[in-house]
Amino acid sequence: MTISIDPQKTNNESLQPKGWLRYFSFSLDHKVIGIQYLVCGFLFYLIGGTLASAIRIELASPMSDFMPRDVYNQVLTLHGTIMIFLWIVPVVNGAFGNYLIPFYVGARDMAFPRLNAVAFWLIPPSGLMLVASYFIDGAAQAGWTAYPPLSITTPQSGQIIWILSVLLLGGSSIFGGINFIATIIKLRRPGLKLMQLPMYCWAMLGTSLLVVLSTPVLAGTLILLSFDIIANTGFFNPVLGGNVVVYQHLFWFYSHPAVYIMVLPAFGLVSEILPVHARKPLFGYTTMVFSIMGIVVLGLVVWAHHMFTSGTPPWMRLFFTIATAFIAVPTGIKFFNWVATLWGGKISINSAMLFSCGFIINFVFGGITGVALAQVPFDIHVHDTYFVVAHFHYIVYGGTVFIIFSSIYHWFPKVTGKMLNEKLGILHFIITFIGFNLCFAPQHWLGLNGMPRRVAEYDPQFQFVNQISSLGALLMAISTIPFLINVFLSVRDGKDAGDNPWNALTPEWLTSSPPPVENWEGEAPLVEEPYGYGKEISEQK
């Protein structure tokens, strides 16, 4: 059975608001939805960043003098939840996925445009609900992991709002995942083979598989947790005969893949950016594809490495240590492929390239501490200390957020038709890179020396190192200013970009900037070699 699409009917552009107003409408255009995701995510990033600053101000002194301890718990819970569920996951999947995937597969929109709009519009209300819970009766206090019995014994209203909010965001994520799988598998332009797709498509396919397989388990778990809180059941309450470790298993069955949901799309994006700015084909395309799929499969069977101190039996420790160590193999392959892509390339030092190189450096460091954490003897020593905090910030901030900024510098000309200012961009990179490493590198030392995470007060001997870390956080906060100035100035009167300022070969650059509603006038181009750099121009055609 086939469906005929009449663009006039499906998109109904005549009824959509024009100009900037369309970003506040239930638009079905994948490009509009992508920008909605990005801007909405960035606003929540500013909120989450403010909370992070509050945490670092509190930790600049050993006593809890900046805010009461229960407020500190609320702030760290909100910080974690906002950054993960409202900034990184929606932006690195939803924003760039929606904007780029239809271009990459040669389609005019996503497979299910209406579902796509629904997926986006679930995010602002649930995010606002989460933030508002702070002002009602205090936000959740149990951290983003919401481990029982802590989450059962802390004040209920904040925890319940937290659960509702995360359930809605999980639903949004699942709808997005279904849409991406259908778009990549089913909506490819005739003649375009799977192995000719740009790498970001493979990354999003892998990510969406993880979303579809693991997010529902989190949803089910949170429903059970809410029963424990509201209806006084005992699923996870030891007093009533329940089992807290079951919660941890179910939670990490989602939340370990969630790490890959946050970082795999970044792998895809960096694989798009490096070849363009190094003027070289992506090294090892096939190995990249198999590494992504290897990470997807392994990513589903490593969750218990978060639980080595939860009374895990020895066979489980052994299995999950080995499985986790195996993940280093595909990840290492990808790392060497990126380095080999840069090797001997004609590298242009611009903001997008700098942030991508920053990603490679930070990510390999976070990866090494990750392999270290997978080893049981080491993990038992540093479990729940600042070493873990440092490790995952190296992955999610030093990795993914660096790539989000890199991608903004790379695709800004496509979206707006204007260039971003390079000087401000490089300033942004330098402050972010120094601030980030100053903030999180010392935390490894703090963790190794036994400073626990998620506690408002600490031993005075750690004060000096904590102040260095807080200084880094201050720099990170400041680094947002040149970026915001840059975006506002460039949107108003940036240099005209032309259609393809980077001379890139991937399909999104083969149309006007900004692109027309239907992505291409006439037929979508067939791009068989998205990374065919360094060849004669006649060969490329």
Added chain:
Amino acid sequence: MTTLDSSKEIQKNNSELKETHEDFRMFGLITFLIADGMTFAGFFAAYLTYKAVNPLPDGAIYELELPIPTLNTILLLVSSATFHKAGKALLKDKNSDSQRWLFFTAFLGIIFLICQLFEYFHLPFGLTDNLFASTFYALTGFHGLHVTLGTLMILIIAWQSRTNGGRITSKNMFPLEAVELYWHFVDGIWVILFIILYLL
């Protein structure tokens, strides 16, 4: 030159842009059902783990009577068959036959729900009595929610496939096929649930 605002340009190109593509709504639905199935998988895994590692306190009642759930299993299996009949009838353009089969399927779904409620009211334990009771109600309740939604959707498509003015015909089978797949899925989940919860 073309931007998002140049609607004139697009209108001009409309005739060229008209395309056809394969219907992948079913593909999307299957992906969703896999996700939904994972929720049940999580519940089943939790239940089996509890059964293995969390012994119930002495005197806890967890013996279940089999007649009602067995009847319910038969009801759901028969309803899957009657739904299939409805699809076959619609394919042969026998719309009123199809509608009759659909109403019969919805009727079986409602009987299932009534039996389920009857069982709930006659069980010797309540939601918060012990871990087994909580898990039992969570699992059957979550499945019952699926049956309720399914029954409502069957009633809607039965109304939609009426002979005069109905949207669902042999040329527009998708709504019926989608709900049918969902119904078979809910049915399959019940069989697993019945084995794990009542027979094991």
